[in-house]
Amino acid sequence: MSGNPPKAMMAESIYLPPKPTLGGLTCQSAREMVAYTGGKPNATWTNLAEPTKWETPNVICPNGVSDKCKNWNFLTQAPTKLFSKSDTSYLQTTWIADQVKHFREGGLNSVMYRPSIADPTDMVNVMEHHEQVTLTHVLEVEEDVCSKWDAYSCYNNKASSNRILNSISAELSEELRLRMLPTDTAAVLWMRVMKLVVDGSIEHYNRQKDALCALSPLSEPGQNVHTYSGKVRLICNELWHARQWEWPLMLVIVRQLCLVTVKVFCSMFLPIKMAMDCTLTEISYLDRTSATAVMVKKGYHYTQFLTLVEDTYKSLLDNKDWPPASNQKETQGAPTAFLAGMLEVQLNALVQLHVNKTLNAEKKVFKCFKCGQTGHFSRNCKQPASEGDKTPSDSKKPKAKETGWRVEAPAAGATQTKVVNSKTYHWCATCNNKDSRWNLTRVMALHTTGAGCRGKFDSPAPLGLMAE
Numbered sequence: 244m245s246g247n248p249p250k251a252m253m254a255e256s257i258y259l260p261p262k263p264t265l266g267g268l269t270c271q272s273a274r275e276m277v278a279y280t281g282g283k284p285n286a287t288w289t290n291l292a293e294p295t296k297w298e299t300p301n302v303i304c305p306n307g308v309s310d311k312c313k314n315w316n317f318l319t320q321a322p323t324k325l326f327s328k329s330d331t332s333y334l335q336t337t338w339i340a341d342q343v344k345h346f347r348e349g350g351l352n353s354v355m356y357r358p359s360i361a362d363p364t365d366m367v368n369v370m371e372h373h374e375q376v377t378l379t380h381v382l383e384v385e386e387d388v389c390s391k392w393d394a395y396s397c398y399n400n401k402a403s404s405n406r407i408l409n410s411i412s413a414e415l416s417e418e419l420r421l422r423m424l425p426t427d428t429a430a431v432l433w434m435r436v437m438k439l440v441v442d443g444s445i446e447h448y449n450r451q452k453d454a455l456c457a458l459s460p461l462s463e464p465g466q467n468v469h470t471y472s473g474k475v476r477l478i479c480n481e482l483w484h485a486r487q488w489e490w491p492l493m494l495v496i497v498r499q500l501c502l503v504t505v506k507v508f509c510s511m512f513l514p515i516k517m518a519m520d521c522t523l524t525e526i527s528y529l530d531r532t533s534a535t536a537v538m539v540k541k542g543y544h545y546t547q548f549l550t551l552v553e554d555t556y557k558s559l560l561d562n563k564d565w566p567p568a569s570n571q572k573e574t575q576g577a578p579t580a581f582l583a584g585m586l587e588v589q590l591n592a593l594v595q596l597h598v599n600k601t602l603n604a605e606k607k608v609f610k611c612f613k614c615g616q617t618g619h620f621s622r623n624c625k626q627p628a629s630e631g632d633k634t635p636s637d638s639k640k641p642k643a644k645e646t647g648w649r650v651e652a653p654a655a656g657a658t659q660t661k662v663v664n665s666k667t668y669h670w671c672a673t674c675n676n677k678d679s680r681w682n683l684t685r686v687m688a689l690h691t692t693g694a695g696c697r698g699k700f701d702s703p704a705p706l707g708l709m710a711e
Contacts, residue, residue: 257274257276258274258275258306259276260304261393262278263304264288264395265281265282265284265353266291266350266353267296269303275306279302280304280350280351281298281349281352282352282353283352283366284353284356285366286358286364286365287391288388288391291353299349301314301318304350304398318349318351318405319405319406320409321410322341322409325412326410327412327415328415329414334477335440342406342407343371345406346370346403349402351429352370353399354392354399354403354429355370355403355429355433356369357380357381357388357430359375359376360376360377360380370433372484373433374484374487375485375486378435381431385430400428415436418439419432419436422435445487451481452487452489454478455478455496456492456495458474459471459502460499461502461504465567466505468500468552469557472556475545475549476546479492490526491523493519493523493545497512497516497519498516505559507564511555519543522538611624614626648663653670663681666683668683669682
């Protein structure tokens with residue numbers, strides 16, 4: 244008899260945990276089995292719709308306490324960047340994609356599935372396809388779904404709720420806590436967050452369609468088709484998941500691409516435009532599923548078509564066959580103010596340097612008017628002036644003697660009044676002292692006496708005297 248124990252004894256020594264409803268068991272060691280979770284459940288929540296094997300070690304539910312703590316910390320840890328409604332650098336679509344990836348790699352995605360509104364037998368992930376369900380619908384089916392959960396699903400639901408709360412900003416978390424209830428599951432929390440950050444009304448989707456029609460590669464710097472394609476994809480994905488997508492929008496995209504000024508590029512998509520127009524006429528009477536199948540078969544689905552557009556643009560750009568790219572890039576922003584990036588200290592130093600250079604460049608050399616040498620002015624010149632240079636200044640020069648009838652004195656015994664050009668003038672020998680003259684207002688007989696008289700009267704002149 245060999246020394247090996249019986250097979251029955253070996254089977255009894257292996258630890259076998261309960262099998263999860265949405266998952267399976269795998270062998271961790273020769274004597275231990277562990278459970279793993281994750282995947283899409285079926286409509287009755289009795290098994291996975293498509294049984295799969297575990298992909299990452301994080302989907303495993305460890306048996307030891309220490310390993311369970313490590314697993315819990317990984318599942319609920321906050322990401323490196325939190326999502327906020329006001330942060331334009333971290334888009335909502337990027338945040339959703341990051342959360343979907345974390346939930347799938349951690350085996351948490353099973354608890355995020357709910358029956359679709361359009362087809363109750365089809366389970367949809369409320370994280371990826373939140374447009375296909377509403378908060379009211381999720382609340383209605385929540386009691387029935389939670390009644391079918393096992394211990395693993397309850398554990399994953401709690402971890403998922405903590406992960407959602409830890410991945411949003413403090414401002415958004417405060418808004419969510421004002422609306423959430425203690426009984427809310429992770430799926431309900433997710434829909435509440437979506438209701439806070441996404442406008443799911445019909446008017447919103449109509450505005451998105453208008454925005455898609457308004458987009459144009461001509462408005463991008465250098466007619467960058469790749470940037471235009473990225474903006475189109477975001478809107479198309481939102482409309483598609485919300486079941487608001489309309490196939491005629493594809494024709495709008497093709498028409499905008501045909502406006503590009505690169506002739507080689509336009510020549511490739513003009514035939515596609517004509518063929519797509521005919522195809523849209525053919526599928527106008529088909530249902531959504533059949534119409535989608537036709538468009539995918541012909542390569543007219545927006546994901547396929549935009550991939551073709553991006554590849555064509557990249558090929559032309561790499562071969563230097565895209566002339567708009569060589570033009571100066573347009574930032575489409577306000578012009579930067581002059582010296583806007585300079586510090587105040589640097590600006591002051593620059594101003595002083597400029598002023599000093601200007602003064603040095605414009606500094607004039609003055610010469611003395613007397614001796615002709617530099618270094619002093621004529622008023623400080625020590626060279627004695629010659630007799631010919633001693634000319635009185637303009638302020639000391641005598642005024643020129645005025646001539647004419649205004650200064651010719653009347654003869655002795657003649658009248659002191661004269662009429663010139665219908666105006667009566669009076670002779671006053673007192674006015675201006677030496678410069679006596681004929682004037683219109685002053686009469687010598689009424690003047691006050693004294694040197695330097697300026698012709699002020701002691702009293703108004705009589706009218707009779709003024710008339711003489």
